[in-house]
Amino acid sequence: MPPNDQVPPQDPAASPGSPECSEPSEPSAGAAPARLRSTDIARLAGVSVSAVSLAFNARPGISDATRKRILQVAEELNWRPHRAASALKGANNDVVGIVIARPARTLGVEPFFAHVLSGLQSRLSNEGIATQLLIVEDAQAEVAVYRRWAAENRVDGLVLFDLAVDDARPQLLADLRIPAVALGGHGAPLPLTSVWVDDHAAMTRILEYLAGLGHRSIGHVSGVPAYQHTRRRLQAIAGAHDTLDLDIVSVATDYSDIQGASATRQLLETSPRCTAIIYDSDVMAAAGLGVATEMAVRVPGDVSIVSFDDSILTQLPHPPITALTRDTYALGTLTATELLHVMAERPEPRAVQAPTPELVLRGSTASPGR
Amino acid sequence: MPPNDQVPPQDPAASPGSPECSEPSEPSAGAAPARLRSTDIARLAGVSVSAVSLAFNARPGISDATRKRILQVAEELNWRPHRAASALKGANNDVVGIVIARPARTLGVEPFFAHVLSGLQSRLSNEGIATQLLIVEDAQAEVAVYRRWAAENRVDGLVLFDLAVDDARPQLLADLRIPAVALGGHGAPLPLTSVWVDDHAAMTRILEYLAGLGHRSIGHVSGVPAYQHTRRRLQAIAGAHDTLDLDIVSVATDYSDIQGASATRQLLETSPRCTAIIYDSDVMAAAGLGVATEMAVRVPGDVSIVSFDDSILTQLPHPPITALTRDTYALGTLTATELLHVMAERPEPRAVQAPTPELVLRGSTASPGR
DNA sequence: ACCGCAGACTAATACGTTTTAGTTCTCAAG
DNA sequence: CTTGAGAACTAAAACGTATTAGTCTGCGGT
Numbered sequence: 145m146p147p148n149d150q151v152p153p154q155d156p157a158a159s160p161g162s163p164e165c166s167e168p169s170e171p172s173a174g175a176a177p178a179r180l181r182s183t184d185i186a187r188l189a190g191v192s193v194s195a196v197s198l199a200f201n202a203r204p205g206i207s208d209a210t211r212k213r214i215l216q217v218a219e220e221l222n223w224r225p226h227r228a229a230s231a232l233k234g235a236n237n238d239v240v241g242i243v244i245a246r247p248a249r250t251l252g253v254e255p256f257f258a259h260v261l262s263g264l265q266s267r268l269s270n271e272g273i274a275t276q277l278l279i280v281e282d283a284q285a286e287v288a289v290y291r292r293w294a295a296e297n298r299v300d301g302l303v304l305f306d307l308a309v310d311d312a313r314p315q316l317l318a319d320l321r322i323p324a325v326a327l328g329g330h331g332a333p334l335p336l337t338s339v340w341v342d343d344h345a346a347m348t349r350i351l352e353y354l355a356g357l358g359h360r361s362i363g364h365v366s367g368v369p370a371y372q373h374t375r376r377r378l379q380a381i382a383g384a385h386d387t388l389d390l391d392i393v394s395v396a397t398d399y400s401d402i403q404g405a406s407a408t409r410q411l412l413e414t415s416p417r418c419t420a421i422i423y424d425s426d427v428m429a430a431a432g433l434g435v436a437t438e439m440a441v442r443v444p445g446d447v448s449i450v451s452f453d454d455s456i457l458t459q460l461p462h463p464p465i466t467a468l469t470r471d472t473y474a475l476g477t478l479t480a481t482e483l484l485h486v487m488a489e490r491p492e493p494r495a496v497q498a499p500t501p502e503l504v505l506r507g508s509t510a511s512p513g514r
Numbered sequence: 515m516p517p518n519d520q521v522p523p524q525d526p527a528a529s530p531g532s533p534e535c536s537e538p539s540e541p542s543a544g545a546a547p548a549r550l551r552s553t554d555i556a557r558l559a560g561v562s563v564s565a566v567s568l569a570f571n572a573r574p575g576i577s578d579a580t581r582k583r584i585l586q587v588a589e590e591l592n593w594r595p596h597r598a599a600s601a602l603k604g605a606n607n608d609v610v611g612i613v614i615a616r617p618a619r620t621l622g623v624e625p626f627f628a629h630v631l632s633g634l635q636s637r638l639s640n641e642g643i644a645t646q647l648l649i650v651e652d653a654q655a656e657v658a659v660y661r662r663w664a665a666e667n668r669v670d671g672l673v674l675f676d677l678a679v680d681d682a683r684p685q686l687l688a689d690l691r692i693p694a695v696a697l698g699g700h701g702a703p704l705p706l707t708s709v710w711v712d713d714h715a716a717m718t719r720i721l722e723y724l725a726g727l728g729h730r731s732i733g734h735v736s737g738v739p740a741y742q743h744t745r746r747r748l749q750a751i752a753g754a755h756d757t758l759d760l761d762i763v764s765v766a767t768d769y770s771d772i773q774g775a776s777a778t779r780q781l782l783e784t785s786p787r788c789t790a791i792i793y794d795s796d797v798m799a800a801a802g803l804g805v806a807t808e809m810a811v812r813v814p815g816d817v818s819i820v821s822f823d824d825s826i827l828t829q830l831p832h833p834p835i836t837a838l839t840r841d842t843y844a845l846g847t848l849t850a851t852e853l854l855h856v857m858a859e860r861p862e863p864r865a866v867q868a869p870t871p872e873l874v875l876r877g878s879t880a881s882p883g884r
Numbered sequence: 885a886c887c888g889c890a891g892a893c894t895a896a897t898a899c900g901t902t903t904t905a906g907t908t909c910t911c912a913a914g
Numbered sequence: 915c916t917t918g919a920g921a922a923c924t925a926a927a928a929c930g931t932a933t934t935a936g937t938c939t940g941c942g943g944t
Contacts, residue, residue: 179667181900192924197902206922224665228601229900232929237598239646258628265649274668276609276644279635295594297549298644401826430830437832456771460800461831462807551930562894567932576892599930602899887944894937899930907924914917 180223189217200225231297240268240483241299243278245286245306254399255426255455256472257305260327263476264303271484273300287316294320301487303327303479304336308370314338318493325483327475329495330372337486337493339479342500343373346468347380349503350422350450355388357511359420359448363411364394365404365432367424377424377452393418397428404428408435412447419512420448429465430457433508444510454504463507470501550593559587570595601667610638610853611669613648615656615676624769625796625825626842627675630697633846634673641854643670653678657686664690671857673697673849674706678740684708688863695853697845699865700742707856707863709849712870713743716838717750719873720792720820725758727881729790729818733781734764735774735802737794747794747822763788767798774798778805782817789882790818799835800827803878814880824874833877840871 182196189196191210198205199214206214218224231237242264244257265275276299280286290313293299304313304326317324318335329338354362364381367374384390395410397403404427411421412435423429429451436443443449443463451458454469475498482496552566559566561580568575569584576584588594601607612634614627635645646669650656660683663669674683674696687694688705699708724732734751737744754760765780767773774797781791782805793799799821806813813819813833821828824839845868852866 179900182902183900193901194903194924194926195922198923201902203903204921210922222661222665224662225902226602226900227666227668228598228607229929230902231598232596232602232900232931233902234929235902241644261647262649265647269648269650274611274646274648276646277631277635278639278644279632280639291592292594295592296597298597401830427826430826434830434832434834456797456800457827457830460771460804460827462804464804549930552932553930563931564894564896564933565892568893571932573932574891580892595932596930599899600932602901602930603932604899605932885944887942889941889943890939891941892937892939895935897934898932902928904927905925907922909922910920912917912919914915 179226180221182223182225185214185218185221185223188221189214197225236300237298238271238273239276239299240264240273240301240303240480241276241278241293242303242305243280243286243289245280245283247281255457256453259455259472260476260479263473263478264480265476266473267477267480268484273484283313287313290316290320290322294322301325301483303483306368307338307372309372309375311372323483323487323490325479325486327479328371328373330376332495334493334495337482337491337496339475339482339496339498341373341470341475341498343376344380344383346452346501347377347422348384349500350452350468351380351384351388351390351392353503353505354420354422354448354450354509355384355390357420357448357509359512360389360391361416361418361420362390362392363418363421364392365407365411365421365423365428366394366396367399369396374424397424399425399428401427401431404431405435408432409439412436412439412441418447420450420509422450422452424452426451426453426455426457426465426467429453429467430461433461433465443508448509448512450509452501454501458506466506466509467504468501469504470499474498549596550591552593552595555584555588555591555593558591559584567595606670606857607668608641608643609646609669610634610643610671610673610850611646611648611663612673612675613650613656613659615650615653617651625827626823629825629842630846630849633843633848634850635846636843637847637850638854643854653683657683660686660690660692664692671695671853673853676738677708677742679742679745681742693853693857693860695849695856697849698741698743700746702865704863704865707852707861707866709845709852709866709868711743711840711845711868713746714750714753716822716871717747717792718754719870720822720838721750721754721758721760721762723873723875724790724792724818724820724879725754725760727790727818727879729882730759730761731786731788731790732760732762733788733791734762735777735781735791735793735798736764736766737769739766744794767794769795769798771797771801774801775805778802779809782806782809782811788817790820790879792820792822794822796821796823796825796827796835796837799823799837800831803831803835814878818879818882820879822871824871828876836876836879837874838871839874840869844868 182193186193186196195206196214199211268275278289280289302317302322302324304324307326307328314326314334314336324336326336326338329340381392395407397407411418421432423432429449433443433449436447441447449465451465451467454467458465458467478498552563556563556566565576565580566584569581638645648659650659672687672692672694674694677696677698684696684704684706694706696706696708699710751762765777767777781788791802793802799819803813803819806817811817819835821835821837824837828835828837848868
């Protein structure tokens with residue numbers, strides 16, 4: 145009983161360029177590592193390269209015993225098909241691209257992004273798919289990247305952030321035939337599958353709550369007006385003007401804490417002062433609370449504060465900030481699931497609605513005049 | 515003068531599998547897109563595929579005029595070399611991998627990560643390199659991913675986070691011959707180039723400051739003790755015990771806001787109570803401040819608070835938290851620069867020291883007993 | 885007038901897989 | 915005994931580029 149049961153008789157002249165094979169099947173550290181190829185696995189398993197390919201891609205055509213043997217040999221040598229070679233044959237890259245057109249530094253400040261990214265990442269890596277992240281300066285650069293990646297065949301799918309009104313990107317990606325999912329659509333038909341949140345209903349929820357407390361004059365520190373979700377929130381506000389008899393002033397910002405702070409200052413210095421402020425993001429709400437405290441405006445005594453997004457930033461300060469909360473992480477996983485579906489089936493575009501955020505009441509809101 | 519000046523006489527039987535070429539050089543939308551190949555560019559530019567390759571890789575061997583013509587044709591048709599095919603020829607993937615072994619949800623909570631990631635990303639994308647991000651459950655899974663990526667030839671480089679004491683990963687990556695840079699080393703020789711921060715000096719700076727204010731009994735909410743940077747901070751504390759005559763109690767946590775809060779509760783309930791608390795992260799410091807306020811422990815009246823990391827979380831609360839500040843974004847770019855160097859030159863490993871954080875005094879610290 | 889040489893360019897091969905089109909071989913049915 | 919079908923497996927042809935080893939041209943030097 146020779147020790148090399150599995151190994152077929154070795155032919156010394158078999159592979160032309162094979163390095164010193166003095167000690168086969170031993171991953172000796174020290175010598176030149178000399179990348180393994182499917183040929184090597186085939187040789188050691190006593191089959192052809194085709195069999196190795198069939199085994200690794202779970203295709204019919206070989207017996208279970210052979211498949212098992214091949215996989216075991218590969219496992220022992222830590223061999224895997226070379227990505228580039230596989231991808232060359234039309235296989236998937238197993239890469240999803242995310243391009244974000246914002247100043248790189250803001251990425252670290254926005255809990256929303258980080259959470260969605262985590263959710264996306266988590267769901268995708270379950271399928272062995274990695275995310276490729278790129279931060280660019282502006283929308284123009286973003287489009288250029290999409291074109292490049294499409295030409296290079298770099299990614300299998302894309303996630304689109306910050307959908308704007310009259311956004312050209314969905315049509316571009318549809319034309320380029322790249323599977324993609326847009327986050328933040330408005331529910332109306334798009335050339336792309338989109339995941340959207342009913343910002344209108346969410347904002348209305350806040351307004352009804354504040355109206356119920358007795359607030360009549362309300363400030364609104366809004367985000368970038370060009371974004372579709374901002375637009376929907378503003379529409380809700382316009383509607384509430386009539387239905388709830390509210391007097392609301394919106395100040396547009398770029399979502400940064402700096403502009404959130406200055407917008408707050410502006411609102412608080414206006415006379416007569418509003419009795420409540422709604423912020424379109426948690427970062428701005430937290431910054432706004434800081435400004436109020438600094439100006440000796442009591443929260444919620446003098447002014448109530450509500451944030452449209454919830455995170456550690458709204459939960460930690462004192463008073464903690466009343467906020468619309470949604471599972472941002474789950475929003476990421478939902479988007480990922482939808483993207484996986486698009487990548488696999490290439491279905492007709494559709495709009496998937498994520499759960500509407502719920503209002504969590506905290507210490508930053510009260511009836512006006514105590 | 516025929517209109518197709520540049521185009522050589524077309525041979526209908528030239529390319530065997532070529533689809534309908536009724537309208538060459540017109541990117542008509544509607545028909546099957548039929549991926550372009552270097553052959554097509556070569557044909558339209560009136561050169562061979564080799565020339566196209568030389569043009570795109572900026573290699574000598576063709577005239578400037580020809581090069582320009584080729585690039586122009588490619589530009590017009592939005593053609594680029596197919597990544598997989600290029601990579602197959604030993605070229606770079608232009609991908610850097612980042613694997614993080616933490617619960618996915620914490621990624622969104624940690625400003626530190628997000629900032630470093632932004633910095634890394636920004637520097638790398640300058641070179642046309644994308645980052646591939648993967649979040650895994652534990653260190654074991656992380657190592658498995660490295661092995662897989664190495665076998666698949668997926669990435670050109672790696673960034674290692676959270677270097678632990680006796681970390682096996684540097685040696686593994688060195689064995690696998692993957693260019694990598696570790697973030698958070700201790701300055702001692704490693705099989706890998708590392709970027710490190712002098713946590714010892716930084717912690718000493720905090721301790722000297724607190725001692726100068728008159729604090730004698732100090733609490734320390736530390737991070738994961740297995741990490742090298744945590745270890746160094748603890749060493750500084752041990753040293754200060756003698757040199758500064760301080761009495762310091764450390765409580766270990768996992769860096770989460772939850773454990774940061776409970777550690778704070780524990781410290782504040784201990785009698786006699788310490789007069790200052792040092793937190794190993796901004797998240798925990800912010801959570802701790804919340805707990806103190808909740809327990810009606812005045813900051814800085816009853817207890818001073820210092821954070822080892824600075825971010826929006828320490829800047830926004832009231833009082834704002836005294837913190838060690840460093841440009842985390844720049845730490846990311848520095849790491850990226852180092853990695854690029856390693857990828858290009860494969861130099862001997864070295865330890866690169868990042869600037870030592872500086873203490874920013876804010877409202878959360880004061881002398882004990884007012 | 886010839887040689888040699890550099891520059892511009894091309895044909896052919898290599899990269900490491902996957903896939904297609906076979907080739908055996910076994911077994912059951914006629 | 916012959917035939918056909920199917921399973922197990924293999925040889926060879928892709929995939930789209932980069933590189934190597936040429937080929938061809940024109941030109942300066944002797």
